[in-house]
Amino acid sequence: MACVPSVTTTFPVRRGERQxxxxxxxTPYEFKMLSDIDDQDVLRFYRSGAFFYRSSASKAGLDPAKVIRSALSxxxxxxxxxxxxxxxxxxxxxxxxxxTGEGVVFVEADADVRMDxxxxxxxxxxxxxxxxxxxxxxxxxxxxxxxxxxxxxxxxTCGGFVFGFQICHCIADGTGIVQFLTTLTEFARGVPGAPTVRPVWERELFTASWPPEVSHDHLEYAPLPERPAAGKDHRVNPSDGDDVFDHHAFFFGPAEIAAIRSQAPPALRSAASRFDLVGAFMWRCRAAALQFDPDDSVRLHIFVNARVRNRSRRPVPAGYYGNAFAFASASAPAGELCRRPFRYALQLLAEAKARASREGYxxxxxxxxxxxxxPPFPKARxxxxxxxxxxxxxAVDFGWGRPVYGGPATIMLASFHQEGRNEAxxxxxxxxxxxxxxxMERLKQNVRKELAGAHVDDVETAADETNSNMHGGGVLAKL
Structure with missing residues (x-):
C-alpha cells in the first residue's frame, strides 16, 4: 500500500531557560481589534510547525539559535x-x-541525534x-x-537543527504564518531591504458591519449531535476518550492520483484538482473505517482561501497575514456516502467549494x-x-538550505495535504x-481496496493527464 512509514526515533533533548x-x-503601543474571522472560538489554540535542516558547510561555526534569535527580534x-x-x-x-512589545518565547535546546x-x-x-x-x-x-x-x-549533533514553533491561530492563518516565517528567514539570511512583503493588518476587511449582514447559508456551523449511546466510536479528537490512537501518512503519487481520477465522473475528471480527488477519496474511506451508523450525517470541511478572487467583496491586500478563509462543508448520510461510488463524494465536495467560493461569502x-x-464549530463525525x-x-530557508521536512509538527483537528515523497x-x-x-487498520484496508479497484485502462489514461501536472513521475506502489 502507498504509505510513508512513521519515524519512531526517540532521543534526549536538553532545553535551556525560556527567554x-x-x-x-x-514599536507603537496601541490596541488592535481582530476581525470576526480571527475571533472564532475554534481558532483559540496554538498551531504548531517543525522544520528540520541539515548542516551546511557555508554556515560552519555559526549557531543557528543565535542567528534565528537575532532575526526574530x-x-x-x-x-x-x-x-x-x-x-x-x-x-x-x-x-x-x-x-505591549513584551515579546515572544524563545528556547535554545540540544538533542542527541543526527539528521541521518x-x-x-x-x-x-x-x-x-x-x-x-x-x-x-x-x-x-x-x-x-x-x-x-x-x-x-x-x-x-551533526550540525543540523530543528526550528519548532507554536503560534495562536487567532492572529494568523497558514498563509500569514508562512509570510511571517519568510520575513524571519530574510533577516536570518541578511536580505537587504527585508521584509520583501510588508505586513498588513487591515482586519476591518473581515469585520462585520452593524447590524451584521449574513448573505449566505452557513450549514458548516450547524450542530451535529454526538451519539455516544450508539455504541460506535465517534471519538477522533486528541483529548477524547481513552482509546489508543495510531498515526499513518498515506502517500498519493501520480499513479495513485490517476487511479482515483479514473473513478471521477467525466465532467470532473479533468477539472478536479489533486486536493479535491484525494480529499473526497479519503473522506469516503475514513467514514467507512469509523463504522458510523448508516443514518448518521457525516461531514467534510475544507479550508477555502479568501485571498482567491471572487471569494471576498474586496481584494485581500498582499501582506495581509490575518485569517482569510471560510469552511466549505459537504454532508451526507454515512451509509449513502459509503455505498455510492466515489463520484458521489467528489460531486458533494465540488458543490461545497462552489458555494463557499461565491462573492462575499x-x-x-x-x-x-x-x-x-x-458559535461553536461542530467536530462530531x-x-x-x-x-x-x-x-x-x-522554501523556508534560514540560510542552511531547504528543510528536509517543513510542515505541521503534529496531527490535531485537521488533516493537511502536504508535499512529500515515498521511500522510492x-x-x-x-x-x-x-x-x-x-x-486505522480498517482505513488502510479501505484505501488499498479502493485503489486496487480502479480499472487499469482508465488508470493508464488518467495517468497521462496527472503526470502532465506533476513535477516528476511515479509508478503505482505495491498494494
Missing part, C-alpha cells in the same frame, strides 16, 4: 502585534491585541514533537494574556460569527482537510491521519 524576545526597536519590529498580548472585552468576549538518524521521510507527528515544541499540544487553549508565539531551536461568515457571538502543498513551506523518492501528496488503532 522573552522583544522587538529590536521601539528584527522581524517583530514589523510584526509587532505578535509581541503583544490578547485581551478580552466584556461582555462580548471580543479579542483585541494590546501591543531521522531519515528523509518525515511526517507528522514528527519524532519527539513534545520535546521540540515549547508547549504541550492541544486543540484548545486559553490564549488570554499569553505570548502569541513560542519558538524553539534545537541543535543536532467570507464577509457573510464574519457577519454570521458576529451575530451568533462566535467531521473530516477537516486543508491543502498546504502550495503554501511555500519547503517519487513526489506526491502526503496525507497524515490520526485515528483509533482499530479504525
Amino acid at each position: 522573552l524576545v522583544s522587538p529590536a526597536r521601539p 528584527e522581524a517583530l519590529v514589523h510584526f509587532y502585534p505578535l509581541a503583544g498580548r490578547f485581551r478580552e472585552l466584556r461582555p462580548t468576549r471580543k479579542l483585541v491585541v494590546e501591543c 538518524d531521522l531519515g528523509d521521510s518525515l511526517a507528522p507527528p514528527v519524532p519527539c514533537s513534545d520535546k521540540l515544541l515549547c508547549e504541550p499540544e492541544s486543540p484548545t487553549a486559553d490564549v488570554i494574556d499569553r505570548p502569541l508565539l513560542y519558538v524553539q531551536v534545537t541543535r543536532l 467570507v464577509q457573510s461568515v464574519a457577519g454570521f460569527n458576529a451575530a451568533r457571538r462566535r 467531521t473530516y477537516l482537510i486543508s491543502d498546504v502543498t502550495n503554501a511555500g513551506l519547503l 523518492g517519487e513526489p506526491g501528496i502526503l496525507v497524515p491521519i490520526r485515528l483509533p488503532a482499530s479504525a
Whole structure:
C-alpha cells in the first residue's frame, strides 16, 4: 500500500531557560481589534510547525539559535502585534491585541541525534514533537494574556537543527504564518531591504458591519449531535476518550492520483484538482473505517482561501497575514456516502467549494460569527482537510538550505495535504491521519481496496493527464 512509514526515533533533548524576545526597536503601543474571522472560538489554540535542516558547510561555526534569535527580534519590529498580548472585552468576549512589545518565547535546546538518524521521510507527528515544541499540544487553549508565539531551536549533533514553533491561530492563518516565517528567514539570511512583503493588518476587511449582514447559508456551523449511546466510536479528537490512537501518512503519487481520477465522473475528471480527488477519496474511506451508523450525517470541511478572487467583496491586500478563509462543508448520510461510488463524494465536495467560493461569502461568515457571538464549530463525525502543498513551506530557508521536512509538527483537528515523497523518492501528496488503532487498520484496508479497484485502462489514461501536472513521475506502489 502507498504509505510513508512513521519515524519512531526517540532521543534526549536538553532545553535551556525560556527567554522573552522583544522587538529590536521601539514599536507603537496601541490596541488592535481582530476581525470576526480571527475571533472564532475554534481558532483559540496554538498551531504548531517543525522544520528540520541539515548542516551546511557555508554556515560552519555559526549557531543557528543565535542567528534565528537575532532575526526574530528584527522581524517583530514589523510584526509587532505578535509581541503583544490578547485581551478580552466584556461582555462580548471580543479579542483585541494590546501591543505591549513584551515579546515572544524563545528556547535554545540540544538533542542527541543526527539528521541521518531521522531519515528523509518525515511526517507528522514528527519524532519527539513534545520535546521540540515549547508547549504541550492541544486543540484548545486559553490564549488570554499569553505570548502569541513560542519558538524553539534545537541543535543536532551533526550540525543540523530543528526550528519548532507554536503560534495562536487567532492572529494568523497558514498563509500569514508562512509570510511571517519568510520575513524571519530574510533577516536570518541578511536580505537587504527585508521584509520583501510588508505586513498588513487591515482586519476591518473581515469585520462585520452593524447590524451584521449574513448573505449566505452557513450549514458548516450547524450542530451535529454526538451519539455516544450508539455504541460506535465517534471519538477522533486528541483529548477524547481513552482509546489508543495510531498515526499513518498515506502517500498519493501520480499513479495513485490517476487511479482515483479514473473513478471521477467525466465532467470532473479533468477539472478536479489533486486536493479535491484525494480529499473526497479519503473522506469516503475514513467514514467507512469509523463504522458510523448508516443514518448518521457525516461531514467534510475544507479550508477555502479568501485571498482567491471572487471569494471576498474586496481584494485581500498582499501582506495581509490575518485569517482569510471560510469552511466549505459537504454532508451526507454515512451509509449513502459509503455505498455510492466515489463520484458521489467528489460531486458533494465540488458543490461545497462552489458555494463557499461565491462573492462575499467570507464577509457573510464574519457577519454570521458576529451575530451568533462566535458559535461553536461542530467536530462530531467531521473530516477537516486543508491543502498546504502550495503554501511555500519547503522554501523556508534560514540560510542552511531547504528543510528536509517543513510542515505541521503534529496531527490535531485537521488533516493537511502536504508535499512529500515515498521511500522510492517519487513526489506526491502526503496525507497524515490520526485515528483509533482499530479504525486505522480498517482505513488502510479501505484505501488499498479502493485503489486496487480502479480499472487499469482508465488508470493508464488518467495517468497521462496527472503526470502532465506533476513535477516528476511515479509508478503505482505495491498494494
